[in-house]
Amino acid sequence: MPELPEVETIARQLRERGVEGREILALRIDWPRMVEPLTPAAFSNALCGTKINTVSRTGKWIQIQLSSGQHWMVHLRMAGSFSKRRSKFDRAEVLLSGGMKLYFRDTRKFGRWKLVDDPQEILGQLGPDALSKHFTGTYLEQQLTHRKRAIKPLLLDQSLIAGIGNIYADEALWATSIHPQRCSSSLTPEERKALYRAIRHVLRIGVQNRGTSLGKGQTNYRDMNGESGSHRKRVKAYGRKGLPCERCGTPLIKIVVVQRGTTLCPTCQVR
């Protein structure tokens, strides 16, 4: 679930709740694989007694800078989220100074926590963050023209652009009427520019709406307050199979591209 806008929402809410400046007093980890190769005890020992300096986000990673000089890196993967409320799907519990508790909820147990001395160990493997100033139209153009790859998997490749996931890839491609299997080098200059603008636009709107979630239930994205994002109402392609395209009225179809469900308009988005 969480892509850039959802991860950004969680990072912001951690800051808004005021976790920065607090000391980590206790930490319980109930799902050991989450912190491999460290053990839960080793991870907990390294964090307890340190203070949280800052919380930030790059791509789909949350970066928590600690007073020890180390960085607590969190990837939510498919279903992770921090929450201020306890739930039966919590995999970890953090006690902060001032009596604040944080719960790490993760139904599918795919979330990962890492402890690193230098965040570049992780972030260095990523392309520029899709909403940062380092992701420019020129950069995207280079990536598209220098490769012969289907456009959708290229957009999902975190080593090229960090933060785009399945929902926002489908949204950006629908917005620009580009078929997800088009070869990246076949895009016209106009299409490349439009795609750049669409990527930035759908992600910004996603952030403004505090993320996207679909359906109900525990596998869905929830923010720290347990609320689903309101971006769902604005989604034009993802999850709208069979519903009319908002441009031409043709029912949207769903295909599989690199093993990912992909929704598109068969009329507007031609190969």
Add this chain to the structure above:
DNA sequence: GAAGACCTGCTA
């Protein structure tokens, strides 16, 4: 690239 693995809950 493709396919399977990692996991659980929800929907059809």
Add this chain to the structure above:
DNA sequence: TAGCAGGTCTTC
């Protein structure tokens, strides 16, 4: 009950 899900990793 089978198949599907917002993400990555590993192994062909």
